[in-house]
Amino acid sequence: MSQYNLNKARESEISDLAAWYADTYCPDPQPVLPQLIAEKLGITYSLGDYKGSFDGLIENVRGAFHIYLHSTGNDNLYSPRLRFTFGHELGHYILDDHRNTLLLPGIPMHGSVTTLDSSIETEREADLFAACLLLPEDRIKRDLYRRRFNFALVDELSRKYNVSLTATLLRLIALGNHPLMMVCSRAGKLKWLRYSHDFPFQSINTGAGKQIPVASCAGEYFEDGTKYLHKTEKVFAEDWFVLWNSALRRRPFFEHCIYQESQQQVISVLWEA
Ligand SMILES: [Zn+2]
Structure with missing residues (x-):
């Protein structure tokens, strides 16, 4: 589990x-x-x-x-x-x-x-x-x-x-009608995540200190304050996940960020494009 x-x-x-x-x-x-x-x-x-x-x-x-x-x-x-x-x-x-x-x-x-x-x-x-x-x-x-x-x-x-x-x-x-992942990062680090059982990836490509990948939209926010307010962005599997095969690198996903600034927190919602 x-x-x-x-x-x-x-x-x-x-x-x-x-x-x-x-x-x-x-x-x-x-x-x-x-x-x-x-x-x-x-x-x-x-x-x-x-x-x-x-x-x-x-x-x-x-x-x-x-x-x-x-x-x-x-x-x-x-x-x-x-x-x-x-x-x-x-x-x-x-x-x-x-x-x-x-x-x-x-x-x-x-x-x-x-x-x-x-x-x-x-x-x-x-x-x-x-x-x-x-x-x-x-x-x-x-x-x-x-x-x-x-x-x-x-x-x-x-x-x-x-x-x-x-x-x-x-x-x-939990419903799993459409495979989704929700990733919470706080102060640049992975805090928790939840994903549908059939979401294609389960591991986030964090560094040793659990840093959120800089190529992700959440990573950009912690890097230089970039925000995609009310906007869904296109990202690739390599921007977020631990891959087991390099052919998966350009698999397209969407990322939509919810910024919770009082908690220095970003919730990224990810789904396949
Ligand atoms: Zn309780």
């Missing part, structure tokens, strides 16, 4: 379970509201400024569950970030092995920071659960029907379902 991806069977198990909760408690065309699902499951919740020590936290007090959601007051239950965090915490309750851990004596709570770069598998599972809950499989499959993949489609889905671009991408990667 890769350092970043979950295995395929586990992905579909999580997707099916999330879809069941979405379709049972918030059937189409109703929007999926994590707060509604929490209420139906008898889970209480509160929003507050918890001083940034976590984005979300689920607590078990003698079998009664409560979810704390960090909010600075600028966001609410309808903000994409908070919706994702809420979905993530629900995942810790709904996924059997996560809930069983919370029920163990001495483990009354679990706090999460939802930045997608966790090396902990249960965190990545809860992230995927959140993405699949907010973007249920049947609904987005209908939206994707006969559509060609491009970045405008990601943008459109993220608005329609009121989720962030990264959550939308996480969902589309």
